[in-house]
Amino acid sequence: MSRRDKLAGEIDDPMVTGALENFKASVDAWSDAAYHRPRTVVKAARHTVRLAASWALVCLLAAGSLAGGLYERHHRQELARIEASKAAIKAAEQKVALEHAASEKPVKATTVTKRQPTAVKRAANENEDLLASVDSDVSRQVPAAMEPLAQMMDDNGAN
Amino acid sequence: MAPMRTSTKVMAAGTAVKPMTAEAAEEIAAQDFASIVESHRPQIFRFLLASLRDVDLAETLTQECFLKAHRNWKHFRGDSSAMTWLMRIAINLTKDHWRNRRLQFWRHTQANAIGVDEASDWLPNGDRSAEQQILAREQVALVWKIVDGLSPRQRTVFLLRYVEDRELSEIAKATGLSEGTVKAHLSRALARVRAELRGTR
Numbered sequence: 001m002s003r004r005d006k007l008a009g010e011i012d013d014p015m016v017t018g019a020l021e022n023f024k025a026s027v028d029a030w031s032d033a034a035y036h037r038p039r040t041v042v043k044a045a046r047h048t049v050r051l052a053a054s055w056a057l058v059c060l061l062a063a064g065s066l067a068g069g070l071y072e073r074h075h076r077q078e079l080a081r082i083e084a085s086k087a088a089i090k091a092a093e094q095k096v097a098l099e100h101a102a103s104e105k106p107v108k109a110t111t112v113t114k115r116q117p118t119a120v121k122r123a124a125n126e127n128e129d130l131l132a133s134v135d136s137d138v139s140r141q142v143p144a145a146m147e148p149l150a151q152m153m154d155d156n157g158a159n
Numbered sequence: 160m161a162p163m164r165t166s167t168k169v170m171a172a173g174t175a176v177k178p179m180t181a182e183a184a185e186e187i188a189a190q191d192f193a194s195i196v197e198s199h200r201p202q203i204f205r206f207l208l209a210s211l212r213d214v215d216l217a218e219t220l221t222q223e224c225f226l227k228a229h230r231n232w233k234h235f236r237g238d239s240s241a242m243t244w245l246m247r248i249a250i251n252l253t254k255d256h257w258r259n260r261r262l263q264f265w266r267h268t269q270a271n272a273i274g275v276d277e278a279s280d281w282l283p284n285g286d287r288s289a290e291q292q293i294l295a296r297e298q299v300a301l302v303w304k305i306v307d308g309l310s311p312r313q314r315t316v317f318l319l320r321y322v323e324d325r326e327l328s329e330i331a332k333a334t335g336l337s338e339g340t341v342k343a344h345l346s347r348a349l350a351r352v353r354a355e356l357r358g359t360r
Contacts, residue, residue: 016353019298020352022295023299023302024322025282027281029282030281033281034217035201035205
């Protein structure tokens with residue numbers, strides 16, 4: 001039983017049968033041509049180029065992120081160094097200011113003594129030295145108006 | 160070294176003939192599979208081409224179909240013909256393809272698929288007159304258009320019946336449908352073809 005007879009037995013409309021036969025012949029012809037067509041490697045080459053491009057992009061991104069990370073780390077280290085030096089300068093300035101304040105206001109030094117005993121002690125010593133030198137200067141320099149009295153006292157003492 | 164497995168053919172009289180090694184059995188199985196690929200590959204390709212209208216995709220899925228078949232060749236019990244089994248794999252592959260395409264909607268996977276008019280250009284001349292040739296081409300274009308409008312299941316059934324010339328029982332096995340459902344799908348598809356052809360008369 002041929003295909004045409006088989007289709008005719010199944011489908012009563014000869015036009016439909018003919019259309020289906022033509023359809024099958026068309027698909028067969030197309031399929032044969034496509035099946036036996038020469039194969040090209042254009043797609044494979046394209047694929048290779050695409051693969052290489054994507055790898056290059058990935059490498060670029062990886063290198064970029066690595067460089068960015070390193071730069072960020074270096075930048076942070078630099079900032080930390082600057083902050084540390086600023087803090088050191090500030091601390092030194094505070095220390096100097098404290099010392100200065102201690103030397104200018106000895107009364108307040110008692111409150112500071114607990115916190116910074118060496119600085120206060122040093123300031124107190126300096127104060128004592130200063131007072132001692134002032135005493136000696138005062139004792140040595142007698143004003144001219146008091147000179148006769150001083151001499152008289154000296155004379156009395158001698159007698 | 161692992162001991163070699165042997166199977167022995169025993170004749171009715173009980174005399175053993177020619178022991179067959181596992182390697183020899185594998186070789187025979189490989190030869191069987193190679194002959195099946197050779198004989199069925201064009202048909203599987205044709206079915207996939209008609210289903211997808213994309214030559215590259217049809218080639219890829221044909222390769223995948225035989226790769227899957229090769230992997231599962233030892234599980235093939237022969238309940239149905241090898242062709243039906245292969246068709247079933249091919250149908251599942253097309254289903255997977257459409258499902259993936261739906262999920263990856265941003266990709267133009269049908270970029271290589273050719274249009275209905277272009278597909279209908281393929282028609283052997285035979286001994287037709289120019290007028291008959293034009294008429295036949297119009298009919299083919301119309302059938303392609305109808306096939307395009309069918310549901311995936313109807314399309315598969317239609318192509319298996321009228322392009323691959325499969326029997327209803329084979330189509331039922333390949334698609335996993337009952338014969339009644341296959342008949343119903345075919346009937347609906349044919350009704351559409353008939354209606355369209357009458358409309359163009």
